[in-house]
Amino acid sequence: MQKTRFEALVVKAVKELPSEFQDRLENVDIVVENYPTSGNLDSRRVGEKGNLLGLYEGVPQAKRGRHYGLVVPDKITIFQKPIEAIAYTDAAIEREIKKVVRHEIAHHFGSSEETLRKLESD
Numbered sequence: 001m002q003k004t005r006f007e008a009l010v011v012k013a014v015k016e017l018p019s020e021f022q023d024r025l026e027n028v029d030i031v032v033e034n035y036p037t038s039g040n041l042d043s044r045r046v047g048e049k050g051n052l053l054g055l056y057e058g059v060p061q062a063k064r065g066r067h068y069g070l071v072v073p074d075k076i077t078i079f080q081k082p083i084e085a086i087a088y089t090d091a092a093i094e095r096e097i098k099k100v101v102r103h104e105i106a107h108h109f110g111s112s113e114e115t116l117r118k119l120e121s122d
Contacts, residue, residue: 001093006080007032009094013101021105028058028074028108030101034081051082054100056107076104 010032014022036052043055058074078100087096 001080001084001090003032003034003080006093006097009097010078010101012094013098014105016098017102017105021109024061025105025108026061027071028076030076030078032078032080034079036077036079036082040077051086052079053082053086053096054078054104056104058108060108060110074108076101076108078104 055077083096087093
């Protein structure tokens, strides 16, 4: 899939979030990269396996104190090639993008990986 089409699907996934989440997205940039860097892969917790499809970097809203401000935006990176490696059709890619975007945005709001994994397995 061309990168511009993939990026458009990421934008669509964000726009399709419920308004209560869209309205609270603060100080966060969402970008698309082809692959995670070795540094991205190293940032995963010990024992975490599998493809890295997305990554949240920043201070979750739930942990921001009164003095939070004048900081670089949080960053959510969606990795195109790993998503394409597990989703073989355009429709499957779009579904996976929606899932990954929601997962990483949940981290922005303060959800832990353990909580998200439990919710996703139910």
